[in-house]
Amino acid sequence: MxxxxxxxxxxxxxxxxxxxxxxxxxxxxxxxxxxxxxxxxxxxxxxxxxxxxxxxxxxxxxxxxxxxxxxxxxxxxxxxxxxxxxxxxSPFVSANVWLLKKMAILLLIGWIVGTCAGFALSAVWSIPLTGINGDALLMAGIIYVISLVFEYGVRLQEESDGFV
Missing domain, CATH: 1.10.287 (Helix Hairpins)
Structure with missing residues (x-):
């Protein structure tokens, strides 16, 4: 860059x-x-x-x-x-990769809790559940893929630093 x-x-x-x-x-x-x-x-x-x-x-x-x-x-x-x-x-360091993976895991946990809460609320109030919101699940997947790209960038940078 x-x-x-x-x-x-x-x-x-x-x-x-x-x-x-x-x-x-x-x-x-x-x-x-x-x-x-x-x-x-x-x-x-x-x-x-x-x-x-x-x-x-x-x-x-x-x-x-x-x-x-x-x-x-x-x-x-x-x-x-x-x-x-x-x-x-550099953005391509192991600490940033780990942060992105933690963010993806936290979003996944938040999605699971939110979905369970939605089911519980629909059961308590006898309201039919209209659907499951997949926004947090989609964000978790995208952030996890970005973390994999960053992880690949870390490996490339380590190889590049080894040649210099």
Whole structure:
């Protein structure tokens, strides 16, 4: 990669780093709000809305909390990736490959939890499940394939460094 391309990539990653930090803060604020709602629902029985039992409210809040934890961790991994590249390191290092694989695994886990929660909610409320959302599964697959491309780039770079 030419020097101008590398500096452009570093600039993009430096800017992306701050955008990702804003995403982390937003996820943590939503997480804090969900925890506050969970605490208020457990302390004050009048807080539980009509139509929802206390157990249903807890279930929804716990799913929301779990979703925000997964999102925060994903944003943190993305922050580490953009920081690594923005600091001038090559994108093709083993640490970046491992970060991408962890992101794919986390997305897969999030998809499984979301799908199970959807089935549970449809069973509790007797609502027919209209379908399974495959967005997170598709993203997990794409990120995993990107990690394989990065892994190949690591091997090529190691071979290239061996010749120099």
């Amino acid at each position: 030419g020097e101008s391309g590398k500096t452009r990539l570093q600039r993009i990653c430096s800017i992306a780093k701050y955008i990702v930090l804003a995403g982390i803060v937003l996820c943590l604020l939503i997480l804090l709000g969900s925890v506050c709602l969970l605490v208020m629902a457990s302390v004050d029985s009048a807080f539980v809305t009509e139509g929802l039992s206390r157990e249903e409210m807890y279930f929804l809040l716990l799913i929301s909390i779990l979703n925000q934890i997964v999102s925060s961790i994903l944003f943190y991994f993305l922050y580490q990736l953009s920081k690594s590249i923005g600091d001038g390191n």
